[in-house]
Amino acid sequence: MSQPRVIVVGNEKGGAGKSTIALHLAVALMYGGARVAVLDLDLRQQSMGHFFGNRRAWLAANGADAPLPLEFPLSAELSVAPEAEAMDAFRAAFEAAQAQADFVVIDTPGGDTAISRAAHGLADLIVTPMNDSFVDFDMLGGVDPVTLDLKRPGLYSVTVWDSRKARAAHDGRSIDWVVLRNRLAPTEARNRRRLDERVKALSRRVGFRVGPGLRDRVIYRELFPFGLTIADLSPAIRPVAVSLQHVAARQELRALIAALGLGEVTGQTLLAAE
Incomplete structure (x- = not known):
């Protein structure tokens, strides 16, 4: 079996939508026929x-069929365990996932931890x-503070930079990095134009690509209790009424998949009739 591709969804700022992105990527890849392993490094949440x-509970209760990932859960107790113990548990889980999957999708916490840094160093793609805020951009x-000119890379950019250097030194491979403009407000604003300029300037400086994220839609939150994503909705799986907003959400997911270079894996999956 060829080496699986490792996708790390990361940002040391909490509340940016990491889990929503990670879940949608994992499910979309599974619908494309890929064997997907998932690792949740947010040990508390x-x-x-x-x-x-x-997802397992809802599918069983409703007699429905949808793909499920390979799961390698880490105990919440590791959040207060010695760092060496947490790292050993992560390495064991990652090696098991790597041995069985085509893709390993890793969701990371909104903070700096040893296992999160280790995961970044193993990534092929960091998302x-x-x-849409200077709070997140920080x-x-x-x-x-006076001119809004870009002064320096932030803490998370340094983390990714260090991971890239370590990966290149270890096996000569590069890490692709894509920053998603997530939860954009529906109207154009001066703040967004200013932010766009700084994001583009930083992308040239530290080397990431900019891609489209997912808007702040009710449907993403509405489907979470069922363990479902917008990619799951079909005549057989429809826990909520489908509207034109859901069609737009599916189009957003297609654009996200394409921006990450995963369109060939998911194929025509996301083009199914609503």
Whole structure:
């Protein structure tokens, strides 16, 4: 079996939509026929673990069929365990996932931890969602408070830079990095134009691509309790009434998949009739 591709969804700023992105990527890849392993490194919140637990329960209760990932859960107790113990548990889980999957999708916490840094160093693709705000941008890059000119890379940019250097030194492979403009407000604003300029300037400086994220739609939150995503909706799986907003959400997911270079894997999956 060829080496699986490792996708790390990361941003040290909480509330950026990392789990929503990670879940949708994992499900879309499974519908494309890929064997997907998932690792949830947010040991306290464990949104990814709860989501797939909800998914198994809902599918069983409704006699429905939908793909399920390979799961390698890490105990919440590791969040207060010695760092070496947590790292050993992560390495064991990652090696098991790597041996069985085509893709390993890793959801990381909104903070700096040893296992999160280790995961970034193992990535082939880092996906970083950020909200349409200078508050989120501050983790990626600092700006002058008077001119708003870009001054320096932020803490998270340094983390990714260090991971890239370590990966290149270890096996000569590069890490692709895509920053997603997530949860954009529906109307154009001066703040967004200013932010766009700084994101583009930082992308040239530290070397990431900019891609489209997912808007702040009710449907993404509405489907979470069922363990379902917009990619699951079909005549057989329809826990909520489908509207034109859901069609637009599916189009957003297609655009996201294409921007990440995963369109060939998911194929025509997301083009199914609503």
